[in-house]
Amino acid sequence: MTAMTRRQMLAAMAASSAAATFGLPARAAGKSLVVPTLGGAWEQFWRTELAPAFTAKSGAAVTLDTGNGRVWSANLRAAGVAKPPYSFLMTNEAFANSLRKEGFFEKLDLSKLPNYADLYPLAKKTDGWGAIAMVSPIGLAYRTDMVKTPPKGWKDLWTNPEFKGRIGLYNFANTAGKMELMLFSKLFGKDQYDVDAGFKALEKLGPIIQADFNLSTGIASGEFVVAPFDFGEVARLRKQGLPIDVIIPEEGMLMFDQTLNILANAPEKELAYEYANFMLSPEAQALLMKQFYVSPTNSKVVVPADLKADVPISGAQMDNILTWDWDFMNSKQGELAEVWAKTVK
Structure with a gap:
């Protein structure tokens, strides 16, 4: 699953070239981050919007691994704590809770997640072990x-x-x-x-x-x-x-939630933190809100007037969840x- 296909290799080379051309972060040029994502419309949105936006910020290529919490949990347990196939995992807290107790995740280094400070209290309920990126x-x-x-x-x-x-x-x-x-x-x-x-x-x-x-x-x-x-x-x-x-x-x-977690033995830990911080940013949160009508967990995101009928829960109403x-x-x-x-x- 972690071996790169020719298409993925070309994507990584393209990211490296983009980094050189546009002055993107050299530390991530030529690297690839495996991003577990849901299928269907979610995968399509990640492929066309979120993954390119992250590549533009980081210089790293993105390899999508489509599945769900049950599949990703099984993949992690099959690989073992020491050699996980992912560097981070975003999934329901119900799944994340079990994996956390099994030692797969590390407590978040909040110095690498500046956007964490702007999250609603609801998104910080795991005592620093995860951060809810989607609600x-x-x-x-x-x-x-x-x-x-x-x-x-x-x-x-x-x-x-x-x-x-x-x-x-x-x-x-x-x-x-x-x-x-x-x-x-x-x-x-x-x-x-x-x-x-x-x-x-x-x-x-x-x-x-x-x-x-x-x-x-x-x-x-x-x-x-x-x-x-x-x-x-x-x-x-x-x-x-x-x-x-x-x-x-x-x-x-x-609520349906999606909690971001960093693998303790992540193969690309620094890149995972960069991706997690990107997902918690107002930019990414606004993109998700407009596409899927999810309530942003970053308190700096303001729901525009034309979306309030579709995204009615934000601000103080988040405390009612x-x-x-x-x-x-x-x-x-x-x-x-x-x-x-x-x-x-």
């Missing part, structure tokens, strides 16, 4: 043409009779499903750890429609009328003509998955 806040979406009384919060899933048997949820395999369980445990029990209360609440919901990655198809077809949705996906569905809206639940929002104890969830997820399968119909 997709999750609210409660509903079909405006099929719901007479819009929800105000998560508890309306239990109290609004219009929703009975017409609720969509992420299943437990998705990190959002695990967050749903911790949220319901907090709402109906003592705290996020009171999973017995969470499962009792799930049972009281009655039949629901579950999905691993894609709830959009179900709500578009009317299979269900209310479900947790990230604001960016609602913006995309709305632009496609679907009568849908999303609220900020009064009890707080969930809930965070969770992934140490607890990851240590219990096997047994909790079994209880979920028996409980959720």
